[in-house]
Amino acid sequence: MNPTQPPVSLADFDLIVSNDEMPVGDVPGGNATDVVAGLAARVGELTEQLEDELVAFRRDVHAHPELSRKEVRTTQAVADRLRAAGLEPRLLPIGSGLVCDIGPDHGPDGEGRVGLRADLDALPLQETSGVEFASTQPGVAHACGHDVHTTVVLGAGLVLARLHEEGRLRRGVRLFFQPAEEVFPGGAEDIINRTSELDGVDRIAALHCDPKFDVGHVGTRIGPITSASDSVIVTITSPGGHTSRPHLTGDVVFALGQVITQTPAVLGRRLDPRSGVNLTWGAVQAGSTPNAIPSTGVLKGTLRCLDVRAWEKAGEIVREAVEQVVAPYQVNVSVTVTHGVPPVENQTEATCDLEDAVRDAVGPDAVQLTEQSMGGEDFAWYLRKVPGTMARLGVRTPGGRTYDLHQGDLVVDERAIGVGVRTLAQFAVR
Numbered sequence: 001m002n003p004t005q006p007p008v009s010l011a012d013f014d015l016i017v018s019n020d021e022m023p024v025g026d027v028p029g030g031n032a033t034d035v036v037a038g039l040a041a042r043v044g045e046l047t048e049q050l051e052d053e054l055v056a057f058r059r060d061v062h063a064h065p066e067l068s069r070k071e072v073r074t075t076q077a078v079a080d081r082l083r084a085a086g087l088e089p090r091l092l093p094i095g096s097g098l099v100c101d102i103g104p105d106h107g108p109d110g111e112g113r114v115g116l117r118a119d120l121d122a123l124p125l126q127e128t129s130g131v132e133f134a135s136t137q138p139g140v141a142h143a144c145g146h147d148v149h150t151t152v153v154l155g156a157g158l159v160l161a162r163l164h165e166e167g168r169l170r171r172g173v174r175l176f177f178q179p180a181e182e183v184f185p186g187g188a189e190d191i192i193n194r195t196s197e198l199d200g201v202d203r204i205a206a207l208h209c210d211p212k213f214d215v216g217h218v219g220t221r222i223g224p225i226t227s228a229s230d231s232v233i234v235t236i237t238s239p240g241g242h243t244s245r246p247h248l249t250g251d252v253v254f255a256l257g258q259v260i261t262q263t264p265a266v267l268g269r270r271l272d273p274r275s276g277v278n279l280t281w282g283a284v285q286a287g288s289t290p291n292a293i294p295s296t297g298v299l300k301g302t303l304r305c306l307d308v309r310a311w312e313k314a315g316e317i318v319r320e321a322v323e324q325v326v327a328p329y330q331v332n333v334s335v336t337v338t339h340g341v342p343p344v345e346n347q348t349e350a351t352c353d354l355e356d357a358v359r360d361a362v363g364p365d366a367v368q369l370t371e372q373s374m375g376g377e378d379f380a381w382y383l384r385k386v387p388g389t390m391a392r393l394g395v396r397t398p399g400g401r402t403y404d405l406h407q408g409d410l411v412v413d414e415r416a417i418g419v420g421v422r423t424l425a426q427f428a429v430r
Contacts, residue, residue, distance in 0.1 A: 039426070047155065047425070057081070058150075058151040058414065061142070063134065065135050065137055065147070066140070067122060067123075068186075069095055069183070071096040071097065071180075075097055075179075078177050087161055093194070099175060099177070099197045102164055102173045106172070108171075112200045112203075113201045115201040115203065116173060116176065118146070118153035119146045119181035120178065121182050122137075122144075123141055123142070123182060125141045126408050127141035128408040129410060143405065144410075145393075146181065148209050149206070149207065152207060152424060153176075153424065154175075156425040160425055160428055171429075181377070184339075185340075186341070186381075201386055202386060203350055205350065206391075209412060211395055211396050211405065213392055213396060215395060215413040217367075217368050218423055219368045220369065220370060221346060222352075224308075224346075225390055226375055226376055227305055227375065229303070230303040230315060230337055233338075234259055234333065236252050236256055236331050236334075238330065240252070242291065243292065249330070250331035251329060252297040253294065255329040258326065266325070267317060270317050272307075275309070277306075279301060280301055280302055280304075284298070285299075303337065316337075323335070341376045346390060347383070351389040354423070357423055370392045393419065
């Protein structure tokens with residue numbers, strides 16, 4: 001798909017199963033299978049009616065990215081569209097983001113609302129994709145797909161609002177448009193700790209773009225689907241000196257080099273290798289001239305763990321290891337490990353229900369097993385409070401290039417928007 005061309009209609013997209021095979025609307029007197037199929041057909045019909053608008057909305061958000069906790073324009077755009085649909089979004093008291101309720105507070109058997117979550121923020125990266133709707137903000141880009149996530153949850157909300165008007169929404173839904181997913185601490189913690197918006201929600205779901213899956217597929221996994229992720233900052237200081245006399249001072253640069261190479265090796269011997277602990281350095285800063293030993297050096301990295309038990313003790317082991325590594329070099333060291341997010345742990349029942357929703361709304365072969373990622377996601381905090389699941393939304397054009405997230409050249413196949421809307425709307429009504 002050429003992203004600079006007009007959007008491709010879902011009617012032209014060879015989805016894994018045709019909606020023509022499904023009856024439209026609920027079947028009077030039909031069994032549960034007929035009712036589910038009828039709802040899926042209606043969800044698909046409403047999604048197709050919205051697709052051009054949703055693609056245009058996504059492109060507008062993509063062209064105007066906003067960094068974490070500054071998503072004011074994006075929040076307003078979402079709120080305006082929800083109000084136009086007759087809904088009453090509530091702005092969050094944390095500077096940006098919003099929530100919006102659709103349907104009854106409780107289901108027929110007393111169930112709480114179903115939560116659908118999107119994240120709003122972009123990354124501090126320069127876009128290099130070359131698409132005609134590329135970022136207009138220098139050094140800021142939607143390089144993780146949050147513009148797609150936002151559009152998908154908006155689209156699902158609009159579909160569900162129509163179903164509610166038609167009397168088909170038996171259980172209420174709460175849409176979460178969350179700010180600040182890309183920073184520690186993130187917007188999920190703000191919502192949980194500073195608002196009561198999770199009250200009354202007893203199930204929650206989210207989708208995350210995945211360029212390794214073709215559009216038309218959704219990747220699922222029971223149990224951990226992401227890793228824990230912490231920030232690590234090491235600051236080393238000494239009096240500094242001349243490079244001709246390193247024995248008379250603490251060599252900050254040499255000490256940093258030892259930390260870079262030795263600390264990850266220590267972790268590999270102090271923690272169970274099955275826990276998937278990984279420490280990777282992303283930035284090192286020290287000095288500005290070749291013949292002077294600087295007085296300060298800073299090392300920044302990310303500590304990731306697949307296992308939550310290893311995550312709970314890995315930070316302290318990093319501190320101990322760094323201190324022991326630099327001990328011989330006459331330097332002072334400070335180690336700051338900031339807990340980021342735990343692994344996203346998908347609940348079995350919610351994941352199975354999401355898989356069924358994908359099969360209903362997209363097709364019987366649309367579900368694929370996904371691997372556990374080393375990436376972090378603050379959706380994990382919701383799942384510590386409410387059962388739920390996160391799945392991978394395929395955004396790769398079949399036969400096309402496999403892009404990577406958090407890279408400025410990311411391009412997604414926009415047909416994924418319709419797949420995501422169908423999936424989340426069907427999950428909510430199922």
